[in-house]
Amino acid sequence: MHLSSRLLAAALPFAASLVHAQGNNTNYTTGLVAALNSVGLTSLAAALNSPAVPPALLSALQQGNHTVFAPNNAALGAVDPSALANLANILAYHVTAGHVDVESLKENTTTVVRSSLSAEPAVLLPANQSQVIVLSKATNGTLILENDDRNVHTSTNATYQNLQVFVVDRVLRIPGNFSSVVAGQTELSALAGAVTAALPDLVPTLTRAKGLTLFAPVNSAIQAVSEQLGQVNASTLTSILLNHLINGTAVYSTQITEGSNLNLTSAGGSPTTFVSNSSGVFVTSGSSTAKIVKANVLTSNGVIHLIDRVLLNTDSNPGQASSAAASYSSVQASQTSSQTGAVTAGPGTGAAGSLILGGGAAAVQFGAALGAVVVGALLGAHLL
Helix, strand or coil: CCHHHHHHHHHHHHHHHHHHHCCCCHHHHHHHHHHHHHCCCHHHHHHHCCCCCCCCCCCCCCCCCEEEEEECHHHHHCCCHHHHHHHHHHHHCCEEECCCCHHHCCECCCEEEEECCCCCCCCCCHHHCCCEEEEEECCCCCEEEEECCEEEEEEEEEEECCEEEEEECCCCCCCCCHHHHHHCCHHHHHHHHHHHHCHHHHHHHHHHCCCEEEEEECHHHHHHCHHHHHCCCHHHHHHHHHCCEEECCCCCHHHCCCCCCCEEECCCCCEEEEEEECCEEEEEECCEEEEEEEEEEEECCEEEEEECCCCCCCCCCHHHHHHHHHHHHHHHHCCCCCCCCECCCCHHHCCCCCCCCCCHHHHHHHHHHHHHHHHHHHHCCCCC
């Protein structure tokens, strides 16, 4: 069977959800098929007309408004057959709650929205938050989705009752786990090598963590302080590393805005503050400040921002870190409704998590393990 045909067959549950969601309303189905055909989605339209209607995958799609980023025929045909096993997750990652108001978006400004994908283990964000999609508005007024270091373009859009449909030229890739994403960033090659070498020890911790924000120094930043790092002991190195991490929450670039007064506590217990101005966005820990040179590298359990300097903050306050993480967790646990619209609120309004990596024995164990492998890899030394 041709790949596109296999995709159509596998996509029937998604098509069925649209049909069942409206109680098999013939008018709704006919109109939806017409809308899909009008924007060139003939493969998906044909699937909707199939007599084989399996149980719905997205039965809640009819509730409220949704935006669908619909891959065109060529995009669907290019999908690796091995991805079919995860088709339900792939489809869910192409649907958001609410409509994306293109007119209200500023050109060349990043916007982060929640998708409908929240199923574990594909997503390990705090409080069952769904994975996000990063998008921006081009100067010609079209939407561009920033996905896995690729720009996915929208060509046309249409509406049908509660659905807003944007045609996209590629199938969106679901963000991978923390270690695989780090390994895929060339500017984090030294760190990637360290993580890979230590997978048996680090993967369990990383995959259990729900909500991580890492400010990751690029290779040149590490090289600039390699001599200093080589002279510190394991305890000091652990403090430095933990002060690059916010645990229990994923903080996206849209939450770090000028005038937001966003203040967080690192996994090392130190205040982490931000400044946004015409020169860029900067993060400060202790007396060290770094510029974010690449933002919103998504992972299954959080986000990574690449920075141009190492935050050489050696302060350590496990009690404060634990208290902050517990506070984030408590606030996040109280959030029971799905988030719609752009993600702009800071962790204080509900972006936190439950796994405590920032305080007590867990913080020491996590930091010591990560610190040892990073320094060993970067300096060519034995693990501490």
